[in-house]
Amino acid sequence: MTRVSKLVPEFVKLAPPELEEGVLYVSMIYGSAVHKCCCGCGDKVVTPFSPTDWKLTFDGETVSLYPSIGNWSFKCRSHYWIHENRIEWAPQWSQKQVETGRAQDRRAKLGFFAARRDQAEAAPVSAAQEHVKAPGLWDGMKTWLSRKLQKHLSKS
Ligand SMILES: [Zn+2]
Structure with a gap:
């Protein structure tokens, strides 16, 4: 398996059924990006954009995704950042770290939607x-x- 060190963005309406390695397919209509796992395992990584999921930064040439991508449910359990099209490898997480991360994510989502509801009620x-x-x-x-x-x- 060869690691991919770079992802080139391709802005599409819908990602093709067969993904090419080294391409980050970005769909603004569906508010999501998809790419083949950069470790080379070929698994499909879907990163939805939302205030509690991923944020995409496009500077006109390169893309960055925040936060990092942790493929904990894949066999490879790869973990990396996409920063200005470059893949920056991050340390693998232990199962405990993954669970803590997931719990934090759930809390962030609950907090976010509760705040949105409160806002709607207040104004x-x-x-x-x-x-x-x-x-x-x-x-x-x-x-x-x-x-x-x-x-x-x-x-x-
Ligand atoms: Zn992988």
């Missing part, structure tokens, strides 16, 4: 805007309904 801007529109719509409905009703009543 219901969009909800207030909807309320402004709603009576208008309802008034229209009422007029329509009462006209219908009047027609119906005048017939009988």
Whole structure:
């Protein structure tokens, strides 16, 4: 197995079914990148972009991903950074480190979504805007309904 020392970004709508080694396929539409594990094992590594997953930096020529990529569920258990297209190998983690990392990740995700919910409750801007529109719509409905009703009543 030969290690890949560089990944070249390719901006695509959707990654091809057969991935080429040494290419980081970036899909902005799906908010995700995919590449073949840089250790050479050929496993497919998917890195979704989100505030609690990976962040992609593109400087016009090179890409960087943050944080590092730890392929703990692969046989190779490889761990590396993608920094300005270059692969920087990082030390392998023990099972305990992996579990601690996963627990931290879960906590970060829970915290993030809780904060987002609190924000939505504290500042219901969009909800207030909807309320402004709603009576208008309802008034229209009422007029329509009462006209219908009047027609119906005048017939009988
Ligand atoms: Zn690998």
